[in-house]
Amino acid sequence: MHGTIFTLLKRYVQTQYDHSAWVRLLEAAGLSATDFDHKSVYPDEHMYRLIGEAATMTGLSADELHEKFGEYLVPDLMYMYQKLLDPNWTTLDMLEHTENTMHRQVRAEHAENNPPVLSVTRLSPDELFIDYVSGRRMGALAVGMVRGMASYYNEADRIEVEPTTSENGEHVRIRVRRLA
Incomplete structure (x- = not known):
């Protein structure tokens, strides 16, 4: 998946919650902030892990997120x-x-x-x-x-x-x- 989508996901989490939520989400998914550059392409698995962890953190379903x-x-x-x-x-x-x-x-x-x-x-x-x-x-x-x-x-x-x-x-x- 294109890095731009991950960059926008970071901004979404920060605007809907806060920066610390993004940091906690990355940690829970086993990723780091340096893992994403908006010009690169990343494994879809990264998005699945982030959304899965966000669902756990928020109580919303992955589909809702x-x-x-x-x-x-x-x-x-x-x-x-x-x-x-x-x-x-x-x-x-x-x-x-x-x-x-x-x-x-x-x-x-x-x-x-x-x-x-x-x-x-x-x-x-x-x-x-x-x-x-x-x-x-x-x-x-x-x-x-x-x-x-x-x-x-x-x-x-x-x-x-x-x-x-x-x-x-x-x-x-x-x-x-x-x-x-």
């Missing part, structure tokens, strides 16, 4: 990839184009990057399905990111996000609808 972190990630990712975005897009448009814009760029930057494959089927102007496919089994992170995109586009109160399969499978189907 993934969703909250996914929502938190969106503004930074949108800023990083703003040159790839059409200013006229809405939440559903962004979701429809994520694979061929942002994910393509991520894969091009580092051959070892492996973001999930998102296959999006647009059912209507107001509804689509996202088929998330990844051996990482972090569909809950994707669900959180969809909610974060709705907030980013000021549509959070009008966008319904519904996982229609288990969020921790290799293949997760997410239904996204704009409400009238």
Whole structure:
């Protein structure tokens, strides 16, 4: 997983809790602060250990933490990839184009990057399905990111996000609808 995600996880923990929580989390996961550089790629196992320990520390499930972190990630990712975005897009448009814009760029930057494959089927102007496919089994992170995109586009109160399969499978189907 790309180091930027770990850098953002550190900031998330520090803003939601405090710096000492991040230090305790690293210690519990058997990692150190020097383990992460935003330009490098790290084993997925590091993220699993951090989220697992965070779940133990907070009493939240790993899926809940993934969703909250996914929502938190969106503004930074949108800023990083703003040159790839059409200013006229809405939440559903962004979701429809994520694979061929942002994910393509991520894969091009580092051959070892492996973001999930998102296959999006647009059912209507107001509804689509996202088929998330990844051996990482972090569909809950994707669900959180969809909610974060709705907030980013000021549509959070009008966008319904519904996982229609288990969020921790290799293949997760997410239904996204704009409400009238």
